[in-house]
Amino acid sequence: MAPLTHIAVMGSGYVGLVTGTCFARLGHTVACVDIDGEKVRRLTRGDLPIYEPGLELLVREGLDAGRLSFTTEAAEAVPQSEFVFMAVQTPSASNGEADLDALLAAVRTITPMLADDAIMVQKSTVPIGTAGLVEGVLASGNGSSHRVVANPEFLREGTAIRDFLNPDRVVLGSSTHAAAVRVAQLYDFADCPVLITDASTAEMIKYASNSFLAAKISFINEIAGICEAFGLDVRRVVDGMGHDPRIGSQFLGPGLGWGGSCFPKDVKALIHMAKAADVSPRILQAVQRVNADQPRLAVRKLQESLGELEGTVVGLLGLSFKPGTDDLRHAPSLQLIEVLTEQRVSLRAYDPVAMDRARSLAPEVTFCDDPYTAAEGADALVLVTEWPQFLELDMLAIKQRMRRPVIVDGRNFLDGVALQSLGFTYRAFGLPSTPVEGPTDLAALAALEGMD
Numbered sequence: 001m002a003p004l005t006h007i008a009v010m011g012s013g014y015v016g017l018v019t020g021t022c023f024a025r026l027g028h029t030v031a032c033v034d035i036d037g038e039k040v041r042r043l044t045r046g047d048l049p050i051y052e053p054g055l056e057l058l059v060r061e062g063l064d065a066g067r068l069s070f071t072t073e074a075a076e077a078v079p080q081s082e083f084v085f086m087a088v089q090t091p092s093a094s095n096g097e098a099d100l101d102a103l104l105a106a107v108r109t110i111t112p113m114l115a116d117d118a119i120m121v122q123k124s125t126v127p128i129g130t131a132g133l134v135e136g137v138l139a140s141g142n143g144s145s146h147r148v149v150a151n152p153e154f155l156r157e158g159t160a161i162r163d164f165l166n167p168d169r170v171v172l173g174s175s176t177h178a179a180a181v182r183v184a185q186l187y188d189f190a191d192c193p194v195l196i197t198d199a200s201t202a203e204m205i206k207y208a209s210n211s212f213l214a215a216k217i218s219f220i221n222e223i224a225g226i227c228e229a230f231g232l233d234v235r236r237v238v239d240g241m242g243h244d245p246r247i248g249s250q251f252l253g254p255g256l257g258w259g260g261s262c263f264p265k266d267v268k269a270l271i272h273m274a275k276a277a278d279v280s281p282r283i284l285q286a287v288q289r290v291n292a293d294q295p296r297l298a299v300r301k302l303q304e305s306l307g308e309l310e311g312t313v314v315g316l317l318g319l320s321f322k323p324g325t326d327d328l329r330h331a332p333s334l335q336l337i338e339v340l341t342e343q344r345v346s347l348r349a350y351d352p353v354a355m356d357r358a359r360s361l362a363p364e365v366t367f368c369d370d371p372y373t374a375a376e377g378a379d380a381l382v383l384v385t386e387w388p389q390f391l392e393l394d395m396l397a398i399k400q401r402m403r404r405p406v407i408v409d410g411r412n413f414l415d416g417v418a419l420q421s422l423g424f425t426y427r428a429f430g431l432p433s434t435p436v437e438g439p440t441d442l443a444a445l446a447a448l449e450g451m452d
């Protein structure tokens with residue numbers, strides 16, 4: 001068991017809030033710092049500004065136990081902390097490069113306050129070489145040689161607490177082995193490999209991991225297009241591929257493509273880094289191009305079913321970039337909304353948690369209280385986010401509300417055969433135009449029937 005200690009976390013967004021709250025849950029005393037006063041006021045009351053399953057309960061538990069606090073004043077958190085985690089945003093600059101302004105501002109804020117032996121732990125996703133850069137800023141600010149440990153975060157929104165508390169691996173990169181070992185002690189709760197590398201390797205591991213996952217999705221989207229051209233069912237192809245442990249079946253879901261706060265900016269940033277180093281990132285660029293086309297493919301499927309789109313009404317089921325989160329950063333829904341609005345389509349939408357955020361981003365959309373209202377008068381529905389509750393819908397009631405019973409399933413999520421038997425025109429990604437049953441797992445069937 002690691003000795004309990006004082007931790008400061010700079011940035012109380014999706015990553016910082018989960019990091020701080022989970023360390024408090026593990027018994028440490030954690031002060032979370034954010035420059036957003038309203039966010040801090042809400043968090044201090046136990047009122048979460050983001051949706052992340054299970055997080056509100058843990059935040060309240062931490063507040064009640066006196067182990068978790070929120071402040072806008074770094075001076076109230078940093079001087080007494082042995083570890084200062086950086087979890088501020090690193091968005092894309094216009095050239096694709098990661099914008100380090102927020103990070104460097106936070107580093108300058110903490111520099112004069114750091115305790116002598118404090119370690120700065122870098123959770124934000126940052127370009128190769130940033131740990132060294134930050135060590136330089138710290139040294140020029142206070143003359144000391146504070147260590148930076150790159151500790152990329154791999155949590156997924158929607159399952160962030162589970163991912164943080166049960167990581168697949170912990171990566172710690174530093175120019176000083178002893179600093180990485182001290183941070184490793186914080187993770188002794190985790191039953192997984194702890195990899196100690198140099199800082200730049202740790203930074204690269206994060207970009208390579210996210211880019212690989214994005215590539216898997218773009219790859220299967222390309223395969224889905226080829227399957228469609230040959231009248232094949234991509235689900236059966238994925239089933240046949242996924243049993244190979246070298247391939248695996250995760251992240252092989254065709255549809256509207258990847259989005260969110262990480263993949264788009266991280267693929268862009270890696271492309272930028274490669275080009276700056278005179279390396280041609282051919283695969284990464286193709287991964288990006290395939291993804292950019294996916295929402296347009298959904299629009300083409302609408303056109304094939306409805307004809308001219310101008311003047312039609314389309315209902316969107318789901319808006320967040322994936323289920324389990326209200327995050328709309330680079331969500332495919334926003335691109336879809338943009339393209340459909342250009343074509344003068346009236347849009348109605350429902351999402352279980354993302355509508356408050358969506359209102360300001362897409363004022364042209366009519367937001368509805370439930371999926372049935374979103375279907376009212378619609379010529380077609382597009383399933384955008386695979387929220388599990390959409391599997392429970394009374395599709396006959398949905399159909400009765402629609403002007404034309406057309407569904408474009410942007411995540412290959414719904415039961416196309418059942419929908420077609422109800423009279424829907426069902427279109428998905430990489431499926432034959434006449435839906436067939438999903439893949440049959442013969443091993444599962446055999447088990448069900450008591451066969452060997």
Ligand code: NAD
Pocket residue numbers: 010011012013014015016033034035036039087088089090102103105106109123124125126153154155156157261262
């Ligand atoms: P976010 O935008 O949700 O949160 C960042 C927070 O930092 C904001 O609340 C902002 O007000 C605060 N902030 C900005 N400047 C500050 C300063 N000087 N002092 C204190 N607070 C400051 O971002 P996020 O999604 O939590 O991502 C943070 C980092 O983690 C990014 O680099 C991201 O790439 C990486 N990451 C994110 C995820 C994810 O799923 N969201 C997963 C892994 C890694």
